[in-house]
Amino acid sequence: MNLRVRDLSICTGSISIAILNTADAAKLDLHYADRILIRKGSAKIVASIDITTTSEFVLPGEIGLFEEVYKKLAAKDGDIVEVHLAEKPKSLVFIRQKLMGERLSPEQMKCIVDDIANDRLTDIEITYFVAACSTQELDSNEIVSLAKAMVNTGKVLKLKSKIVADKHCIGGVAANRTTMVVVPIVAAAGLTIPKTSSRAITSAAGTADTVEVLCDVTLSLEKMKQVVEEHGGCLVWGGSMDLAPADDKIIRVEHPLSLDPIGQLVASILSKKKAVGATHVLVDIPVGRGTKAGTRSKALVLKRKFEKVSKALNMKIKVVITDGSQPIGNGVGPALEARDVLWTLQNSKHSALDLKEKAIFMAGEMLDLTGRTRKGNGHRLARQLLENGTAYLKFIDILRAQGAKVIYPEQIELAAFSEDYKAISGGRVIHVDNGHINKIARIAGSPLDYKAGLYLHVHKGANVKKGQKLLTVYSDSKEKLDFAITACKSLMPVTVSR
Amino acid sequence: MNLRVRDLSICTGSISIAILNTADAAKLDLHYADRILIRKGSAKIVASIDITTTSEFVLPGEIGLFEEVYKKLAAKDGDIVEVHLAEKPKSLVFIRQKLMGERLSPEQMKCIVDDIANDRLTDIEITYFVAACSTQELDSNEIVSLAKAMVNTGKVLKLKSKIVADKHCIGGVAANRTTMVVVPIVAAAGLTIPKTSSRAITSAAGTADTVEVLCDVTLSLEKMKQVVEEHGGCLVWGGSMDLAPADDKIIRVEHPLSLDPIGQLVASILSKKKAVGATHVLVDIPVGRGTKAGTRSKALVLKRKFEKVSKALNMKIKVVITDGSQPIGNGVGPALEARDVLWTLQNSKHSALDLKEKAIFMAGEMLDLTGRTRKGNGHRLARQLLENGTAYLKFIDILRAQGAKVIYPEQIELAAFSEDYKAISGGRVIHVDNGHINKIARIAGSPLDYKAGLYLHVHKGANVKKGQKLLTVYSDSKEKLDFAITACKSLMPVTVSR
Numbered sequence: 001m002n003l004r005v006r007d008l009s010i011c012t013g014s015i016s017i018a019i020l021n022t023a024d025a026a027k028l029d030l031h032y033a034d035r036i037l038i039r040k041g042s043a044k045i046v047a048s049i050d051i052t053t054t055s056e057f058v059l060p061g062e063i064g065l066f067e068e069v070y071k072k073l074a075a076k077d078g079d080i081v082e083v084h085l086a087e088k089p090k091s092l093v094f095i096r097q098k099l100m101g102e103r104l105s106p107e108q109m110k111c112i113v114d115d116i117a118n119d120r121l122t123d124i125e126i127t128y129f130v131a132a133c134s135t136q137e138l139d140s141n142e143i144v145s146l147a148k149a150m151v152n153t154g155k156v157l158k159l160k161s162k163i164v165a166d167k168h169c170i171g172g173v174a175a176n177r178t179t180m181v182v183v184p185i186v187a188a189a190g191l192t193i194p195k196t197s198s199r200a201i202t203s204a205a206g207t208a209d210t211v212e213v214l215c216d217v218t219l220s221l222e223k224m225k226q227v228v229e230e231h232g233g234c235l236v237w238g239g240s241m242d243l244a245p246a247d248d249k250i251i252r253v254e255h256p257l258s259l260d261p262i263g264q265l266v267a268s269i270l271s272k273k274k275a276v277g278a279t280h281v282l283v284d285i286p287v288g289r290g291t292k293a294g295t296r297s298k299a300l301v302l303k304r305k306f307e308k309v310s311k312a313l314n315m316k317i318k319v320v321i322t323d324g325s326q327p328i329g330n331g332v333g334p335a336l337e338a339r340d341v342l343w344t345l346q347n348s349k350h351s352a353l354d355l356k357e358k359a360i361f362m363a364g365e366m367l368d369l370t371g372r373t374r375k376g377n378g379h380r381l382a383r384q385l386l387e388n389g390t391a392y393l394k395f396i397d398i399l400r401a402q403g404a405k406v407i408y409p410e411q412i413e414l415a416a417f418s419e420d421y422k423a424i425s426g427g428r429v430i431h432v433d434n435g436h437i438n439k440i441a442r443i444a445g446s447p448l449d450y451k452a453g454l455y456l457h458v459h460k461g462a463n464v465k466k467g468q469k470l471l472t473v474y475s476d477s478k479e480k481l482d483f484a485i486t487a488c489k490s491l492m493p494v495t496v497s498r
Numbered sequence: 499m500n501l502r503v504r505d506l507s508i509c510t511g512s513i514s515i516a517i518l519n520t521a522d523a524a525k526l527d528l529h530y531a532d533r534i535l536i537r538k539g540s541a542k543i544v545a546s547i548d549i550t551t552t553s554e555f556v557l558p559g560e561i562g563l564f565e566e567v568y569k570k571l572a573a574k575d576g577d578i579v580e581v582h583l584a585e586k587p588k589s590l591v592f593i594r595q596k597l598m599g600e601r602l603s604p605e606q607m608k609c610i611v612d613d614i615a616n617d618r619l620t621d622i623e624i625t626y627f628v629a630a631c632s633t634q635e636l637d638s639n640e641i642v643s644l645a646k647a648m649v650n651t652g653k654v655l656k657l658k659s660k661i662v663a664d665k666h667c668i669g670g671v672a673a674n675r676t677t678m679v680v681v682p683i684v685a686a687a688g689l690t691i692p693k694t695s696s697r698a699i700t701s702a703a704g705t706a707d708t709v710e711v712l713c714d715v716t717l718s719l720e721k722m723k724q725v726v727e728e729h730g731g732c733l734v735w736g737g738s739m740d741l742a743p744a745d746d747k748i749i750r751v752e753h754p755l756s757l758d759p760i761g762q763l764v765a766s767i768l769s770k771k772k773a774v775g776a777t778h779v780l781v782d783i784p785v786g787r788g789t790k791a792g793t794r795s796k797a798l799v800l801k802r803k804f805e806k807v808s809k810a811l812n813m814k815i816k817v818v819i820t821d822g823s824q825p826i827g828n829g830v831g832p833a834l835e836a837r838d839v840l841w842t843l844q845n846s847k848h849s850a851l852d853l854k855e856k857a858i859f860m861a862g863e864m865l866d867l868t869g870r871t872r873k874g875n876g877h878r879l880a881r882q883l884l885e886n887g888t889a890y891l892k893f894i895d896i897l898r899a900q901g902a903k904v905i906y907p908e909q910i911e912l913a914a915f916s917e918d919y920k921a922i923s924g925g926r927v928i929h930v931d932n933g934h935i936n937k938i939a940r941i942a943g944s945p946l947d948y949k950a951g952l953y954l955h956v957h958k959g960a961n962v963k964k965g966q967k968l969l970t971v972y973s974d975s976k977e978k979l980d981f982a983i984t985a986c987k988s989l990m991p992v993t994v995s996r
Contacts, residue, residue, distance in 0.1 A: 026946060033754045057565070067555070088754075096755045099632055124625045124754050131629030134597055256531045256586075256622050257594045448525060 004062045004080055015119045016047040016072075019064030025051045028085060033122050035086040038063070040073045046086045048122045091115040092125060098132040106145035113149035117246040127253045130264070138263025140305065144312040146263065150244040150271035155221055157243075157276040159228060161192040163370050166278035167362065168269050170302070171203070172291035174327035174437040175456075178284070179207050180235060180341040181359035181386070184395035186366050187233030188385045189373075193366075194228045194276045196238030204441035204453055205334040208237035213338040213412065213450055215402040227401045234398060243275040244268070260292075266305050270313055280316045280370045282362060286324020290434040296321060318369045322358070326432040326460045329355040333446035333453015335412050336474065342409040345392040350409070354459065360386060415444070415451040415474040417481045421488040426466045427498040429458050436493035444475040444484040452476060454484075458494065470494045502560050502578055513617045514545040514570075517562030523549045526583060531620050533584040536561070538571045544584045546620050589613040590623060596630040604643035611647035615744040625751045628762070636761025638803065642810040644761065648742040648769035653719055655741075655774040657726060659690040661868050664776035665860065666767050668800070669701070670789035672825035672935040673954075676782070677705050678733060678839040679857035679884070682893035684864050685731030686883045687871075691864075692726040692774045694736030702939035702951055703832045706735035711836040711910065711948055713900040725899040732896060741773040742766070758790075764803050768811055778814045778868045780860060784822020788932040794819060816867045820856070824930040824958045827853040831944035831951015833910050834972065840907040843890040848907070852957065858884060913942070913949040913972040915979045919986040924964045925996040927956050934991035942973040942982040950974060952982075956992065968992045 018038060020030065030036065035046050047069050058064040063083065065075060075081060094108040104112070112129060115121050121129075138146065165186055167179060179195060186193045197207035197217075208217050217237040219227070224241065227234040239248070247268045254260060273281050283306050285299045286292075293299040303319040310317035329352040331340040343350040344359070363386075364379030366372075373381050385391045396407050406412055437454070445452030455472045458464055471494065475481040516536060518528065528534065533544050545567050556562040561581065563573060573579060592606040602610070610627060613619050619627075636644065663684055665677060677693060684691045695705035695715075709715050715735040717725070722739065725732040737746070745766045752758060771779050781804050783797045784790075791797040801817040808815035827850040829838040841848040842857070861884075862877030864870075871879050883889045894905050904910055935952070943950030953970045956962055969992065973979040 029940070029946070031753050032750055092755060096757070099629060099755070099757075101633070122754065123622050124751050127622045127625040128629050128755055131597060131626050132633070135599070135630070135633040252530055253622050255529050256620065257590060257597070257626055259594070259597075442527075448527065 004078060015122050016045055016069045017050055017066045018047040018069055019050045019052055019058045021058050021060045021062065022051055023060040025049065028083070030085065033124055035088060037084045037086040038069065038073060039082040039084075040075055040079060043073045045069055045072045046120070089115045089120045091121065095125065095129045095132060098136060099128055101136050103139065104142055104145065106148070109142060109145035110149040110152070113146065113246045114153055116249050117153035123253055126249060130250060130253055130259060130261070133263055134259050134261040137261065138267075140308045140312070143263045143267050143305065143309045146267040147271040147274065147309060147313060150246050150267060151274045153246055154244045154275060155242045157194055157221060157225060159192055159194065159225065159277050162279070163191065164277045164279050165191050165193045165282070165366055165370055166195065166273045166276060166280070167193075167282040167284070167366065168273065169284040170286065170292050172293070172434060173286045173324040174204065174434040174441075175329035175332050175337055175340070175355075176286075176324075176327065176358075177207060177210055177329055177337045177341050178355065178359050178362055180211060180395075181344055181355065181391070182363045182366065183233045183235055184345065184391040184398065185359065185363035185382050185385050187231060187398070188390045188394040189367055189381060191232060191366070191370055191372055192228060193233040194224065195233060195235055196241070196243065196272060196276060197235065198238060200447040202438065204332050204438045204446045205337050206447070207235070208239075209334045209447040209450065210337045210341070211235045212237075213334045214342075214406050215399045215404045217402070219402065227398065231394065231397045231401055233394070234402065236402070238272060244271040247271060262302060262305060266302070266309050270306070270309055270315070273315065274313050278315055280366070281310060281318075282366045282369060283317060283319045284362060285319060285321050287321055288323060288325025289431070291324040316369060318365055320362070320365060324434070327434060327437050327456060328352075328358055330456045331453065332437055332441045332456065333444070333474070334450035335414055336453045336455055338406075339409045339412045342407075342412070345386070345395050346409070347387055347389070348409070356386070413451055415449060415476040417476065417478055418472050418474045419481055419485050420469045420472050421485060423464045423466055423468045423470055423494075423496055425496060425498060426464060426468075427496040429460055429462045429464060429494055430497045431495040432456065432458075432460055433491070433493045433495075436491040439491065440473065440484050440487050440493060443480065443487050444473050445477070445480050449476050452480070464496055502576060513620050514543055514567045515548060515564045516545040516567055517548045517550055517556045519556050519558045519560065520549055521558040523547065526581065528583065531622055533586060535582045535584040536567065536571060537580040537582075538573055538577060541571045543567055543570045544618070587613045587618045589619065593623060593627045593630060596634060597626055599634050601637065602640055602643065604646070607640060607643035608647040608650070611644065611744045612651055614747050615651035621751055624747060628748060628751055628757060628759070631761055632757050632759040635759065636765075638806045638810070641761045641765050641803065641807045644765040645769040645772065645807060645811060648744050648765060649772045651744055652742045652773060653740045655692055655719060655723060657690055657692065657723065657775050660777070661689060662775045662777045663689050663691045663780070663864055663868055664693065664771045664774060664778070665691075665780040665782070665864065666771065667782040668784065668790050670791070670932060671784045671822040672702065672932040672939075673827035673830050673835055673838070673853075674784075674825065674856075675705060675708055675827055675835045675839050676853065676857050676860055678709060678893075679842055679853065679889070680861045680864065681731045681733055682843065682889040682896065683857065683861035683880050683883050685729060685896070686888045686892040687865055687879060689730060689864070689868055689870055690726060691731040692722065693731060693733055694739070694741065694770060694774060695733065696736060698945040700936070702830050702936045702944045703835050704945070705733070706737075707832045707945045707948065708835045708839070709733045710735075711832045712904050713897045713902045715900070717900065725896065729892065729895045729899055731892070732900065734900070736770060742769040745769060760800060760803060764800070764807050768804070768807055768813070771813065772811050776813055778864070779808060779816075780864045780867060781815060781817045782860065783817060783819050785819055786821060786823025787929070789822040814867060816863055818860070818863060822932070825932060825935050825954060826850075826856055828954045829951065830935055830939045830954065831942070831972070832948035833912055834951045834953055836904075837907045837910045840905075840910070843884070843893050844907070845885055845887070846907070854884070911949055913947060913974040915974065915976055916970050916972045917979055917983050918967045918970050919983060921962045921964055921966045921968055921992075921994055923994060923996060924962060924966075925994040927958055927960045927962060927992055928995045929993040930954065930956070930958055931989070931991045931993075934989040937989065938971065938982050938985050938991060941978065941985050942971050943975070943978050947974050950978070962994055
């Protein structure tokens with residue numbers, strides 16, 4: 001069938017879409033989300049179709065083209081294109097099988113991931129895949145094939161070093177900027193650690209948001225490689241580098257239902273590690289109220305999955321289960337967390353001691369895991385490198401290589417308005433709630449207003465007097481500050497027991 | 499946040515969509531498919547958002563509005579609207595629960611169906627619901643709540659009669675236009691049968707397509723009511739009347755993966771019956787090669803579900819399992835099937851005897867079920883009403899009430915080109931394949947070219963000689979006819995055993 005082009009000037013950023021009139025769709029026996037092959041001269045493209053129900057919009061004889069299709073065909077408004085029914089992608093059969101409870105072979109998984117990475121599936125179809133993996137839990141073999149397929153359909157980092165270290169924390173703990181302290185310690189010990197991080201989704205700051213207070217984090221893969229080869233480590237945002245791109249498309253459809261099936265979680269994390277060439281991976285699973293893993297027993301299940309899949313991906317792994325029942329560090333929000341990191345690396349009197357000790361523990365585990373230190377000696381070397389300032393110097397080198405903006409904690413600006421939230425009675429702090437702390441910092445404006453957030457004056461176990469400062473909220477508007485303080489009063493993020 | 503309106507002149511026909519620039523989405527902490535509340539003066543609407551990744555399209559400070567949103571807000575290009583984050587629909591929590599294997603309460607099911615019917619869910623979210631129902635099979639209670647919710651979120655037909663009969667066939671059998679013979683018999687017996695039918699999806703013709711050869715089938719609910727009150731029956735297309743509208747939106751997302759979970763199937767059928775006020779329902783489950791139910795044991799499972807759910811919906815039901823292993827009737831394609839129906843009602847020498855006998859059986863069951871006849875006597879009355887011409891006269895009344903176009907079989911035009919497909923060897927016909935027969939008729943052009951299709955000269959059990967006509971294909975183009983005959987030769991829809 002020949003149709004006249006109508007330019008819709010719309011970019012979808014995903015699968016190519018074309019719009020037909022109901023009459024033409026009927027003639028071609030096409031339904032919503034069917035595929036058509038559109039040809040103009042030698043150019044051709046497969047698009048998923050939408051069908052208009054009104055007569056005014058795309059008329060009979062016309063085809064509405066979204067920007068991606070329009071450009072690939074080099075079409076002009078009014079051009080005539082040829083339209084045919086196209087085959088459905090093969091992967092749909094496999095997605096259906098998975099939904100019906102069958103196991104997927106590596107080839108089938110590869111086919112699905114390849115179609116996702118190359119924008120050949122619609123949102124509906126990717127959703128069926130995620131739903132299938134949520135209800136028919138992936139076994140270890142399937143997770144391995146998923147992870148491999150995600151690596152193979154994206155870019156990979158190739159470094160000279162034979163040993164490449166990497167770390168990951170499952171999340172759920174407020175603040176907890178351990179990575180920013182671990183990377184310079186590990187790099188200072190002579191190891192290679194090409195660290196990519198994400199931005200905040202539901203927390204007050206992600207590692208990428210926090211590093212961005214100090215330097216650039218949006219690097220090309222080439223620039224990242226250069227920084228790592230020169231300084232042994234980097235701290236960059238992983239989202240701009242096309243590492244395991246299918247993963248981001250899967251996460252996009254997980255969001256509406258806040259799904260995160262265990263198989264996808266493990267494949268997602270380990271594929272990003274494999275894509276940067278990691279040979280040794282340290283995974284931190286915090287447990288306790290409000291953490292992602294929740295209980296210790298759930299964390300153990302997750303730990304075993306990580307171990308099994310890592311092995312199949314040919315990466316050595318150490319999974320540590322840590323206490324995540326309260327925030328780690330004092331600052332919450334990008335600027336406040338970045339200041340904590342600098343203070344800690346400088347061994348300042350303002351150091352966040354919990355952050356320091358966790359970072360030494362993690363870095364020590366990494367040094368042992370890679371064989372850089374003899375088993376059990378890693379923690380000592382990590383402490384030494386942190387306390388003698390070597391790690392701080394390494395950090396500054398990395399910041400400079402990534403276009404440092406700020407290197408001294410005093411240079412970090414906080415939001416203009418602040419207010420203290422105080423204890424209404426004296427007693428012992430028995431709980432500091434991660435979820436509430438993140439929520440209050442977000443109400444204050446973080447992570448987008450990177451100067452906003454809060455500073456915790458107490459942690460679990462502290463004894464406080466009535467009227468003592470529990471936390472200080474920072475915000476760039478008086479209104480948001482008031483909202484945040486009101487939220488403190490209703491949420492009571494710090495539980496004091498008499 | 500205030501944004502400047504940009505009219506995209508696009509209708510989506512489903513949930514309202516607005517497009518934001520990445521920068522504004524970040525400021526509002528919004529992700530793909532999140533909801534926003536858009537206000538302009540006193541007008542407001544909730545829309546799902548899409549986010550542009552390019553800078554050229556919807557600029558920072560702008561909001562791209564699809565036609566539905568644009569009109570409801572009475573907005574003009576360049577107007578300023580107010581945008582806030584809107585709550586997610588409550589039903590998402592329940593969909594997630596179902597996906598995780600929990601049972602849904604009637605209230606939860608109602609909430610989901612209500613959000614679907616009122617376009618408050620995105621395709622991704624409806625897909626999760628369908629996926630959940632496919633893997634976590636609905637139990638009878640859930641099917642009942644689903645059916646009730648589908649009825650309650652649409653229009654309903656209210657008739658005077660205390661007894662309202664209805665029938666449904668699960669499908670998969672080529673031709674099989676039993677409904678068009680059963681309705682006039684049942685109405686001629688003095689019963690009320692407000693029959694709605696669907697159009698073809700994968701077959702060569704649906705009942706609605708076939709009735710449309712003879713009269714109008716797109717009636718308003720009011721007009722339908724008038725026809726039924728006057729003549730006791732009607733034969734209309736169910737798609738235009740807003741009966742159980744959520745069902746159509748669910749079917750739309752089932753299509754890409756060709757899903758049809760048993761719970762949805764039962765709820766879909768029985769909700770449409772309940773919506774027309776049916777008190778007595780006859781369901782036909784054909785079994786055999788190529789039918790939807792497949793085997794007898796699967797049909798029995800389905801039968802029990804129908805019985806349980808009907809009871810809870812307060813409808814008397816009879817489920818019959820019939821032989822669906824070959825086409826019923828001789829004509830395949832709207833015009834050819836309509837001609838079979840007229841011939842059969844006229845008791846012509848061209849009557850399709852298998853169609854006649856099946857219609858008498860079905861109508862007889864219905865007469866017994868409703869108590870119109872004493873148990874076991876229905877078939878006799880049905881045969882009498884058909885053979886003495888009463889049913890034919892009733893049929894003509896109904897056609898006239900629906901704006902009859904054709905009432906004599908000789909008036910039905912067939913496609914201009916035809917060609918016979920003949921036996922390549924003599925023997926006994928052991929199989930006539932429903933799927934292949936439908937496929938060949940579709941290649942010839944049906945159902946869109948309603949005059950196209952094929953005519954079967956033989957059925958299972960017939961003895962044929964080499965060179966004897968097995969079927970005749972009709973098409974309005976020589977090219978399609980050639981394709982269809984080539985398909986006959988490769989598919990061999992009629993199996994002859996020596």
